[in-house]
Amino acid sequence: MDVDTYRTKHRVVGLLISLTILVTAVSCVTNRQAVYVQPGKDLKNNFDVIPKTPRTIQPDDELYIRINSEDIGSNIFRLSENSYVSMSDITLVTYLVNEKGYIRLPPLGNLYLKGLTLDEASSVIEKALIGMIATPSVTIKFVNKTVTVLGEVRVPGRYTFYDQRITIFQALGYAGDITTYGNRKKVMLVREKDNKVTRVYLDLTNEDLFYSAYYYVHPDDVIYVEPLKRRHWGIETFPFTLILSATSTIILILSYLHLYN
Numbered sequence: 001m002d003v004d005t006y007r008t009k010h011r012v013v014g015l016l017i018s019l020t021i022l023v024t025a026v027s028c029v030t031n032r033q034a035v036y037v038q039p040g041k042d043l044k045n046n047f048d049v050i051p052k053t054p055r056t057i058q059p060d061d062e063l064y065i066r067i068n069s070e071d072i073g074s075n076i077f078r079l080s081e082n083s084y085v086s087m088s089d090i091t092l093v094t095y096l097v098n099e100k101g102y103i104r105l106p107p108l109g110n111l112y113l114k115g116l117t118l119d120e121a122s123s124v125i126e127k128a129l130i131g132m133i134a135t136p137s138v139t140i141k142f143v144n145k146t147v148t149v150l151g152e153v154r155v156p157g158r159y160t161f162y163d164q165r166i167t168i169f170q171a172l173g174y175a176g177d178i179t180t181y182g183n184r185k186k187v188m189l190v191r192e193k194d195n196k197v198t199r200v201y202l203d204l205t206n207e208d209l210f211y212s213a214y215y216y217v218h219p220d221d222v223i224y225v226e227p228l229k230r231r232h233w234g235i236e237t238f239p240f241t242l243i244l245s246a247t248s249t250i251i252l253i254l255s256y257l258h259l260y261n
Contacts, residue, residue, distance in 0.1 A: 008020065016030060034192070038128070038205045038206065038207065039207055052192075054117040054118070054119075055117070055118075055164060055165065055218075055219075056115050056116060056117055057097055057113045057114055057115065057116050057117075057118070057121055058097065058099075058101075058114060058115075059097050059098060059099045059100070059101055059114065060096070060097060060099070060144075061097045062094040062095070062096055062097075062142070062143040062144040063094060063095050063096075063097065063103065063113075063121075063140050063141070063142065063143065064094050064095075064140065064141045064142075064143050065094075065095055065105065065138065066124070066138070066139045066140075067125070067129065067133075067137070067138050067139075068134055068136070068137045068138075068139070069133040069134055069135060069136050069137065070134050070135045075100075076087070094143050094144075095252050097113060097114065100112075100114075101113060101114025101115070102114075103219070106126065107132075108125070108128050108129070111124060111125065111128065118140045118141070118142070118149065120162075121140050122138040122139065122140050123138075125138045125140075126138050141162070141261075142164070142219070143162075144160075144219070145160065145161050145162070145219040146158050146159060146160050146161070146219060146220060147159055147161065147166070147171045147174070147217050147219070147220070147221050147222075147223065148220075148221070148222045148223065149171055149172060149174065149175035149222075149223045149225075150222065150223070150224045150225070151182065151223075151224045151225035151226060151227070151228045152177060152178060152179045152181050152182030152183070152226065152228075153172065153175035153176060153177065153178055153179060153182065153224045153225055154177060154179055155175050155176040156175060157175065159171070159174040159175070161174070165216050165217070165218075166216070166217050167203065167215055167216055167217065168187075168204070168209075168214065168215060168216075168217055169204075170225065171217045171221075171223055172223070172225075178225050179229050181196065181227050182225040182226070182228065183225065183226045183227060183228045184203075184204045184205050184225075185203045185204070185205055185206075186201050186202075186203070186226050187201065187202045187204055187222070187223060187224070187225050187226070188200070188201055188202075188205075188224040188225075188226065189201075189202055189214050189217075189221060189222070189223055190221065190222040190223075190224070191214075191218055191220075191221050192220060192221075193218075196222075200214055202214055213258030
């Protein structure tokens with residue numbers, strides 16, 4: 001083998017090794033890019049988070065209202081003892097808050113509930129029922145509470161929740177969590193309030209998220225998880241085909257050089 005052929009072989013082999021290292025290096029995601037709420041310089045386990053403020057009733061809200069009374073016979077609102085309403089059918093017995101903030105609740109007529117919490121609205125209806133039924137007890141729940149999760153999550157979609165409020169982690173849990181390729185450091189949250197759309201970017205790897213006003217998700221929020229510029233290659237996703245193809249090509253080149261020599 002002459003010197004030129006020897007040098008050529010080593011250059012080709014070196015190129016293959018360099019290419020493999022380069023592809024692997026630029027395509028990996030470190031643990032620091034994938035872990036949520038990472039501790040800062042001072043390790044803390046307790047956080048003075050922003051207190052949860054009760055959600056208030058607004059136009060276009062759907063309310064599930066249940067009225068109980070000790071005087072069952074005069075309680076015209078009560079469902080029959082054998083009736084059952086599942087969560088999926090609850091919208092069939094809801095009351096819509098109109099654009100002016102009123103609901104129509106027969107036989108009480110129109111009741112203004114805009115801006116009230118659920119407890120405050122319950123008190124309003126209970127006071128209106130005094131004299132009509134004995135010791136009324138009113139339970140109200142929001143029905144049309146949804147959050148939309150898009151982007152690099154396992155199951156993107158629009159999800160309905162029945163708790164009064166959920167965290168961003170719970171919302172992502174509905175969507176099956178962020179995929180390996182999702183950028184946890186840049187999650188966009190879009191919120192519409194008072195005819196104004198707000199867009200913020202959240203770093204889910206930063207523990208300061210607990211202090212954020214966006215830690216709790218509001219109804220109709222949209223969460224978008226951006227993809228990473230570099231993807232993580234694990235056992236399932238490592239580009240074995242690419243590596244084998246490059247290896248086959250290099251073997252062919254070396255064989256050609258050997259025959260040519």
